[in-house]
Every structure is written in structure tokens, then in C-alpha cells.
Amino acid sequence: MTVKDIFLGLLLNRPAHGYELLGLMEAVLGDPWVINSGQAYSTLSRLERDGLVVPTTSVKSYEPGRTVYKLTKKGRAELRGWYARPVSRADRLRDELHVKLVLSLLGGPVSPAEIIREQRRYLLAEMHGLTRTRGLADPIDDLPWVLFLENAIAHLEADLRWLDTCESRLDDLKRIPHPRRPSRGRGRPPRQDVAE
Amino acid sequence: MTVKDIFLGLLLNRPAHGYELLGLMEAVLGDPWVINSGQAYSTLSRLERDGLVVPTTSVKSYEPGRTVYKLTKKGRAELRGWYARPVSRADRLRDELHVKLVLSLLGGPVSPAEIIREQRRYLLAEMHGLTRTRGLADPIDDLPWVLFLENAIAHLEADLRWLDTCESRLDDLKRIPHPRRPSRGRGRPPRQDVAE
DNA sequence: ACAGCCATGTAACTTGTTACATGATTTT
DNA sequence: AAAATCATGTAACAAGTTACATGGCTGT
Numbered sequence: 108m109t110v111k112d113i114f115l116g117l118l119l120n121r122p123a124h125g126y127e128l129l130g131l132m133e134a135v136l137g138d139p140w141v142i143n144s145g146q147a148y149s150t151l152s153r154l155e156r157d158g159l160v161v162p163t164t165s166v167k168s169y170e171p172g173r174t175v176y177k178l179t180k181k182g183r184a185e186l187r188g189w190y191a192r193p194v195s196r197a198d199r200l201r202d203e204l205h206v207k208l209v210l211s212l213l214g215g216p217v218s219p220a221e222i223i224r225e226q227r228r229y230l231l232a233e234m235h236g237l238t239r240t241r242g243l244a245d246p247i248d249d250l251p252w253v254l255f256l257e258n259a260i261a262h263l264e265a266d267l268r269w270l271d272t273c274e275s276r277l278d279d280l281k282r283i284p285h286p287r288r289p290s291r292g293r294g295r296p297p298r299q300d301v302a303e
Numbered sequence: 304m305t306v307k308d309i310f311l312g313l314l315l316n317r318p319a320h321g322y323e324l325l326g327l328m329e330a331v332l333g334d335p336w337v338i339n340s341g342q343a344y345s346t347l348s349r350l351e352r353d354g355l356v357v358p359t360t361s362v363k364s365y366e367p368g369r370t371v372y373k374l375t376k377k378g379r380a381e382l383r384g385w386y387a388r389p390v391s392r393a394d395r396l397r398d399e400l401h402v403k404l405v406l407s408l409l410g411g412p413v414s415p416a417e418i419i420r421e422q423r424r425y426l427l428a429e430m431h432g433l434t435r436t437r438g439l440a441d442p443i444d445d446l447p448w449v450l451f452l453e454n455a456i457a458h459l460e461a462d463l464r465w466l467d468t469c470e471s472r473l474d475d476l477k478r479i480p481h482p483r484r485p486s487r488g489r490g491r492p493p494r495q496d497v498a499e
Numbered sequence: 500a501c502a503g504c505c506a507t508g509t510a511a512c513t514t515g516t517t518a519c520a521t522g523a524t525t526t527t
Numbered sequence: 528a529a530a531a532t533c534a535t536g537t538a539a540c541a542a543g544t545t546a547c548a549t550g551g552c553t554g555t
Contacts, residue, residue: 108399109542116406126506135405139396143544148508153541173506183412190413193425194399196459200335203304203390205451209331210312212447216379217386229389250475251408255401258465263392265461269454279446305514322534339516344536349513369534505552516541524533 108194110142110150115159115178115186122163122177125151137252151176159185204266208273212280219281223274227267234263304385306338306346311355311374311382318359318373321347333448347372355381400462404469408476415477419470423463430459 110132117123117131125147132140151174154160159182162174178186204226211219241256273280306328313319313327321343328336347370350356355378358370374382400422407415437452469476 108402111542113402113406116402116409116411119412120410124506125508129506135409136402137396139393140402143546144506145508145510145545145547146543148506150542152508187412190403190407190411190418193422194403196426196429196455196462197335199455199458200333200451202451202455205447205454206304206309206312206332206336207386207390209447210309211386213312213331214316215312215386216315216383222386226389230392233392250472251401251405254465254469254472254476255396255398257468258401258461259392259395259398261461261465262395262458265454265457266392269450269457272453273450276446276450280450283444283446307514320534321536325534339518340534341517341519341536341538342515344534346514348536500555502555503553505550507549509548510546511544512546513544514542516539518538518540520537521535522533523535524531526531527529 108189110146111154112186112189113140114147114150114154115182115189118160118176118178119183119186122175124173124175154182158182204269212283220274220277223270223277227270230263230267230270234260234267237263304390306342307350308382308385309336310343310346310350311378311385314356314372314374315379315382318371320369320371350378354378400465416470416473419466419473423466426459426463426466430456430463433459 113132113136114128117128117135123131126144128151129142129144129147132142151160155162155176158179160176161179163177207215207222208219211217211222237256237260241253241260244253244256246253309328309332310324313324313331319327322340324347325338325340325343328338347356351358351372354375356372357375359373403411403418404415407413407418433452433456437449437456440449440452442449
């Protein structure tokens, strides 16, 4: 998912110009989706180049220096394609926490135990920030946002539980054999593909 | 976190050349971290350009067309910096599932209910794949991998529960007011910053 | 008059992706 | 001899980030 898809989704409702899309995106999706204005225009350029949007010249009230874009048929098809493609969570398998822990087990400048401790401290702080944010939001006007925050909190809880698990099994984790110059293909058997 | 950090982490143990790092990364971190070979070399070029690694010419057994890199002092400092920086989960607030749901509530080509149904079907399939993968892994030799897979499964479960919640509150969700040409700043109050 | 928002854009850079080209060595 | 693997690289592109430049319009 990219900003491109969001723009297409927003433009389905009504035509808009770049700056407007910036504001819409923030109003609808919240702070995490505040982007640099430059990105809006380069994204729109690519969309226009690919024939997914067209600038409308039908300007009743002359609006200077403003380019209002609308979806093309091709753009609507692209949007349908995006909706039809379910969201994959397989990308979560590239996880920075996992990487750090494994590399430190191999011998890093910081011990795994210390990483876990610091990480827990940090995630608890993020958790605090999230719960506060949720408390400030209006659970009626902003229900989607509140629900989403609760999901994010649930994921944080899962991470914290995972840190506990890892900590409790640190002795077992340290016993794993280091990989010895693994020429690809030899060594341990290839791990199963994880995809759908 | 980027491939750069992983390379630095691996090079701390011993010097290695590009192709070796590719294999090491896969052996240590698994399939999700299989990258295109080209990326390894461009990453190494940047690392060398930035003075974080240097090619070693101390080749006893002449190895033709092979450049072995080792960490510099600066590289070790950079690595320590990466370890010292705790992993933030705030990036999860850019969530494709959330985006799709919210945009479809605003009026998309697919109804929210349908998105939820399709998404659940898909996540269940991913869940099946993950549990199978975990079953195939050796819980002694590959303990870190198994633990990590269990964490991924827990996250999937959280997503599935979230889908259920959203589905059960669809009537409430549909009642939210559409944003009307929100000139940035007006409209609903800015959401609280979520950071640490 | 001046600050601040509205609005559009360019430039430089980082990371990542796919595809391709080129050889050497090793295995079968 | 052929195939596979080892090993290094280039080119083109997509997406994102930050910083900067440029004006118009509006409220005080």
C-alpha cells in the first residue's frame, strides 16, 4: 500500500487538488499519515503519467494555480484491484526486534538480556502514549480511529509478552550453534516458504 | 532497520564478502531476509563510501574477484548506535488494513463488510501457513525462529480478533460523518501525537 | 505591513526491487 | 560437457524523506 492507493481511494468520492488530498488524508487517517507536501505532487504526477487521474479544466470559479484531478476509468479499475487484493501480513516476518535479538545472540556489542530490558522499557512508554491517545479520542465521532488504536495496543501487548517469553528462555537461546561459513544451500535445510 | 545494519551486525563477528553476507543473512534470519544479490553489493558500496567498512587486501590465499570487507572503528560505532536505539512500533500506525476499512467506509467500490470477510479468509490462510511452518521447524536447533513464528502468529490472532470487533460494530462505524472538504486545521481537533 | 496559511513544485538522497550481464569454479 | 552454484556488478525504476523555492491570499 502506498500513498498512491489512498489518493485513488479519496478521489473516488470527489475530484480534488494536491493540497486538498494532503488535508483529507490527515483528516481521515490521522497523524500517522501526514506526509511531506512534495510527495503529494510527485505521487500525482506519477498517477497522471500512468493515466489513472486526469486534471480537470472544468473550473467554474477560476481557481488560480490549482490543478483539480479526477479519476479515470483506468484509475477506478486500479482502485478496484487494490481493494480486491487482501492485505498480507507476511511482511511482518521482517521484524527489527527479531533481527536485533538474533544478531546479538551471535555476538553483538549488547547482550540479548539488555536488549530485552531496554526494549520492554521503550514499548511500555509507547503503550502509555497509545492509551493516552485513545483516551483523548472521541469514541463516537472517531470510532474507527479508536478501534484502530486498540488494535495497535493489542499488538504492543503481544510484543511485550514475546519479550517475556524470550527472556525466560534466554538460557536455551544462548545454546544455539553459530552458523559456520554457510555456503548457501548447505547447512540447515531451507525453511519452509511462509506465504498464503 | 535496513540491510545495512544487518551487514554491520554480521561483520562484527568476522570479515566477509558480499555473497557470503547474502548466505549468512539467509542462514541466520531465514527466508524473509532473502534479498536480491544486487542489493548486497550496492549496500556494501554505500557502507564503504561512508567509511563503515573497508576492503581487506590481506589475502593469504589469493581469492580472485572477491572483496572481503571488515568493520572500521566508525562501523562499530554505527552498529552500537543501532543497538542502542530501541525498536519503535509506532510505524505500525500506518496500517493497510485500517486504511482500506476507513476508505471503504467513506465509500469505496467494495463494502466494509466484504473487505472484512475476504480479509479474514486470507489471514486464516496465512495463519495456516505459519503454523505449518512452525511445525516443520526444529524447536531446539531453531528456537529463535520458532519463537519468532509464534510471535507472528500472535499478531495474526490479534488482527483476526480486530476484524471480529470491527464486524460487530459495523452499524456504528457506518454512522460516522464524512469529512467535508476539510481545510487542514479546521474540522475535528488534531489527534494527539502518538510517539514515545 | 506582516505573519501565516494555501498551494505547487524541484532537488537530492536513501532504500528497495527486478532484471540483466559476466565470468569463475564446482558438481554431476 | 553441461548444469549449477559462486561471485560481482550495472541499470532502471518505485517510493519515501527532507529541504528548499515560489507565489497568492487572508486576517490582524
